[in-house]
Amino acid sequence: MGTGVGRTALLVAHARALESRRPRPLAVDPFAEHFVRAAPGCADWPRDPSRIAPGDPVWDRLAGYFALRTRVLDVHLLSATLAGTRQVVLLGAGLDARAHRLPWPAGTTVWEVDRPEVLRFKQDVLDGLAAAPRADRRPVPADLRADWTGPLTATGLDPTRPVAWLAEGLLLYLPAAAELRLATALNALSAPGSTLAYEVKTAPESPSVRSSPVYAATRTRLGIDLLALFAPGPRPDTAATLTGLGWTTTTRTPFDHSPAFRPEPHDPFAANRWITCTKHPHV
Numbered sequence: 001m002g003t004g005v006g007r008t009a010l011l012v013a014h015a016r017a018l019e020s021r022r023p024r025p026l027a028v029d030p031f032a033e034h035f036v037r038a039a040p041g042c043a044d045w046p047r048d049p050s051r052i053a054p055g056d057p058v059w060d061r062l063a064g065y066f067a068l069r070t071r072v073l074d075v076h077l078l079s080a081t082l083a084g085t086r087q088v089v090l091l092g093a094g095l096d097a098r099a100h101r102l103p104w105p106a107g108t109t110v111w112e113v114d115r116p117e118v119l120r121f122k123q124d125v126l127d128g129l130a131a132a133p134r135a136d137r138r139p140v141p142a143d144l145r146a147d148w149t150g151p152l153t154a155t156g157l158d159p160t161r162p163v164a165w166l167a168e169g170l171l172l173y174l175p176a177a178a179e180l181r182l183a184t185a186l187n188a189l190s191a192p193g194s195t196l197a198y199e200v201k202t203a204p205e206s207p208s209v210r211s212s213p214v215y216a217a218t219r220t221r222l223g224i225d226l227l228a229l230f231a232p233g234p235r236p237d238t239a240a241t242l243t244g245l246g247w248t249t250t251t252r253t254p255f256d257h258s259p260a261f262r263p264e265p266h267d268p269f270a271a272n273r274w275i276t277c278t279k280h281p282h283v
């Protein structure tokens, strides 16, 4: 949990913990600080947002990006439930506590798919808090590069009913072929009316972007080398694949969602896209 891509889940959780303590937060996650406190190697991460320098590459800019992403995807998932969907699947769930913190309608089931060690760590912390989920929560330990649909249906996912899928902060770490396999696999489990939201980078980043302060500071101060963790090589056009499978897709940049989050020179978020999709019946 404390190393590699699992540590990125702690980084995102800490961003949510900080956001929870800001005035007018975009999201409040009372569980996030407990995950970070329980993990080794995070004791010097700042707890008080008022002491963080404006423009700090990690705890202002990167954390601000994660906070905005959390808010946008909270709204997206709750909108899917307002439209009647009662099955929610968090792919690469990490330390996402949405099952515990969002006001799900009665009858909602939330599946959390991630690697076994991440889900074990998460469960230990939640058990220690005696935290009760606000939906029927079902952790599914699985490697998303291998067969994960079997374990998901074995724990009750019903492919005849719509699903709201989320891949937040996941596909950047998956090889291109695994991303495409994941898209076609989830399509096979998606009844008409299903939704999907995911985050991608449109292309590998230029050397000037790769040397941006966000990446450098995350590496030197936190020991998290995001660039080394991102899957190398060209990215697939998953939106085109989904369109061919009968989904409509909408692509937005993070900057489209908030005037407060502005592009900067050599911006590490310039290639990021948040894509939302809905599956329609074939005509």
Ligand SMILES: C[S@@+](CC[C@H](N)C(=O)[O-])C[C@H]1O[C@@H](n2cnc3c(N)ncnc32)[C@H](O)[C@@H]1O
Binding pocket: 005, 006, 008, 009, 012, 013, 091, 092, 093, 094, 095, 096, 113, 114, 115, 118, 142, 143, 144, 145, 167, 168, 169, 170, 173, 174
């Ligand atoms: C950056 S974290 C994001 C976690 C969560 N979605 C969030 O936004 O808070 C990426 C997560 O993807 C998970 N992950 C990456 N590759 C995976 C794989 N092949 N199989 C299962 N989970 C994976 C990691 O364990 C980690 O929890």
